[in-house]
Amino acid sequence: MTDAVFSADSIADLPSSTNSAQVRRVLYHHRTQGKAVEGVHIRGITDGLRALGVAVDILSLPGADPYQTPASMSPTRQATRWMRYLTRLPEWLFELAEIAYNAVVWWRMRRYLRRHPDVDLIYERYSLFMIATVAIARKFRIPLVLEVNDATFVDRVRPLRLTRLARRMESYLFRRVDGLVFVSRTFRDRAVQVHGPIAPAIIAPNAANLQQFTVPTAQRLQTRLRHGLGDSTVCGYLGAFVPWHSIHEFVYRITPRLDERPDLKLLLVGDGATFEDVRSWVQSRNLQSRIVLTGRVAHRDVPALLAAMDLAILPSAGDYTSPVKLFEFMAAGVAPVAPDFGPIREVLSPGKTGWIFRAGDLDSAVDSVLQHSRDLPALRRVGQAARNYIASERQWSNNVDQLLAFRRQLMRPEHEA
Numbered sequence: 069m070t071d072a073v074f075s076a077d078s079i080a081d082l083p084s085s086t087n088s089a090q091v092r093r094v095l096y097h098h099r100t101q102g103k104a105v106e107g108v109h110i111r112g113i114t115d116g117l118r119a120l121g122v123a124v125d126i127l128s129l130p131g132a133d134p135y136q137t138p139a140s141m142s143p144t145r146q147a148t149r150w151m152r153y154l155t156r157l158p159e160w161l162f163e164l165a166e167i168a169y170n171a172v173v174w175w176r177m178r179r180y181l182r183r184h185p186d187v188d189l190i191y192e193r194y195s196l197f198m199i200a201t202v203a204i205a206r207k208f209r210i211p212l213v214l215e216v217n218d219a220t221f222v223d224r225v226r227p228l229r230l231t232r233l234a235r236r237m238e239s240y241l242f243r244r245v246d247g248l249v250f251v252s253r254t255f256r257d258r259a260v261q262v263h264g265p266i267a268p269a270i271i272a273p274n275a276a277n278l279q280q281f282t283v284p285t286a287q288r289l290q291t292r293l294r295h296g297l298g299d300s301t302v303c304g305y306l307g308a309f310v311p312w313h314s315i316h317e318f319v320y321r322i323t324p325r326l327d328e329r330p331d332l333k334l335l336l337v338g339d340g341a342t343f344e345d346v347r348s349w350v351q352s353r354n355l356q357s358r359i360v361l362t363g364r365v366a367h368r369d370v371p372a373l374l375a376a377m378d379l380a381i382l383p384s385a386g387d388y389t390s391p392v393k394l395f396e397f398m399a400a401g402v403a404p405v406a407p408d409f410g411p412i413r414e415v416l417s418p419g420k421t422g423w424i425f426r427a428g429d430l431d432s433a434v435d436s437v438l439q440h441s442r443d444l445p446a447l448r449r450v451g452q453a454a455r456n457y458i459a460s461e462r463q464w465s466n467n468v469d470q471l472l473a474f475r476r477q478l479m480r481p482e483h484e485a
Contacts (some may be wrong), residue, residue: 090479091188091472093123095180097201098193099169100132104308105392107134109217110193112275116468125184127176160229163197170200177201181208189475194218194241196234202244211478213247213471214267216255221262222388235262242266246478249471251390252411258388270474273390273415275462276399278455283375283400291376295360300333301441304377304402306370307393309340314384314430316342319349319359322434326358332441334359337373374400378447381437382406383430390415395462398422398454403447405436415462421454 094117100106110126111134117124126134155162181187181204190205190212192198196219205212220228220235228234242248242259248269250256256269292298305315315336326332336346336359343363350359365373374380380397387409394412397404398421406412407427416422423440425432440447 090476091117091122092186093125093184094189094191095125095127095177095184095187096191096193097127097173097177098132099129099166099173099195099198100193101129103132103134106193108392109274110134112277112464113191113468113471115277116464119465120468120472123186125180127173127180155226159226162226163228163230163234166195166197170198173198174200174204177204178207181210189213191215191471196220196228197230197237199237199241202241205246211246211475213249213475213478214241214245215249216259217251217389219255219259219262221258222255222386239263247474249474252388252414254410255388268474268478270470271414272467272470273411273462274392274395275464275467276392276395276458278399278459278463281371281374281396281399281401283371287372288375291372295335295362295376296357297333297335297360297376300331301329301379301444301447302333302335302377303405303437303441304335304337304374304380304397305383306337306374306380306396307391308338309336309343309346311342312384312386315381316346316349317430318381318383318433319346321430322437323349323353323355323359325434325438326355329438329441332438333357335362335373335377336360337362337365337370339364370396371400374402377402378444379403379405379437379440379451381433382412383433384427385409385412387411387427395458398451398462399458401451401455403440403450403454405433405440407433415457417457420450421457422450 096110096114098106098110114124114126157165177200187210190201190210192201192212192214194214194216202212218224220231220238242263243266245267248267249272250259250269251273253271256271259266292302307313307315309315319334319336322334343361347361350356350361362373374396377400380402382391382394382404384407385391388411390411394404394406394416404416404422406416406422406424408424409427412424416424418424423436425436
């Protein structure tokens with residue numbers, strides 16, 4: 069383990085390896101609800117480790133079991149009752165509750181580690197104000213790797229009130245943990261700009277499990293028939309209907325131009341805050357046969373719905389994030405049209421595994437969808453190339469290999485104090 073402070077120059081991507089012989093057990097700790105995209109990521113890493121024979125135990129909030137299949141795609145309806153109560157607290161009081169939760173984690177994790185002396189790695193999904201784990205990891209001399217998906221310096225759904233305290237705690241953590249995992253170089257670079265030297269880090273974009281998105285042709289045809297898609301060219305969307313994903317704005321802009329492509333239909337999967345507005349818009353224009361809204365769907369139904377698509381639209385995303393839905397589109401062999409944010413450029417090759425448009429320019433997104441939907445052979449070719457990319461580089465097993473290689477690197481003598 070290391071107490072050293074590393075410069076940005078020492079942060080590098082490390083090669084992957086499937087050798088897990090040195091890791092017997094991993095404790096995966098998170099303070100999220102374990103639902104929706106969070107659950108996909110947690111299960112992806114956990115399943116990948118277990119496939120290599122590594123025992124993985126998950127320590128989480130009560131009721132936040134990521135292996136309880138969510139009943140819907142909606143992140144707004146998956147919270148437990150007590151979590152909904154907590155989120156209604158004034159922000160400053162909610163943040164104090166987050167700080168107080170450190171005492172719970174200290175007690176639970178210490179008890180767990182005394183019962184399991186064979187833990188070789190603690191892997192934690194970073195949450196603001198969560199600081200107990202680094203002290204426990206040092207007490208038990210177990211390497212701690214922090215997976216960073218949130219931070220004080222990015223736009224958040226819940227605006228911070230105790231900002232100065234959160235920033236100081238975050239800076240301490242980013243220096244004192246053994247390693248950091250960021251989903252994009254943009255995210256890592258911003259962390260360095262804000263906090264200065266941080267612990268060694270790797271870049272591990274999100275991924276998908278190819279097997280989950282392998283759907284028989286007959287099931288694809290049945291899904292298209294069930295939703296009235298027929299032989300149309302289908303542009304799809306998967307995810308939450310929330311303002312920052314901009315699917316509502318995309319629908320408003322493409323609707324007046326649908327006559328340019330009479331055989332184009334939209335298949336929009338999910339729900340959320342803007343769903344009812346979109347549905348009213350579609351119904352008021354009598355476009356139900358052109359724009360299909362599935363609403364909430366069971367997670368098990370998602371692969372077949374993706375297989376029914378010919379191309380997919382990602383109207384917007386965080387400019388530092390790695391959207392899971394992008395990798396799921398690609399794993400399903402669906403050619404994506406996505407904004408040109410840095411993290412997306414890191415994984416999508418324009419014209420080869422998808423297409424990009426200028427971020428924030430949804431008229432350009434509409435132009436791209438209308439243009440590329442005219443060429444079905446190109447859609448199939450690009451979709452297959454996207455699937456091949458996932459198969460070779462961006463399955464969850466690739467992320468696990470990289471994580472284990474990173475852990476071995478951190479345990480080398482030159483990283484020891």
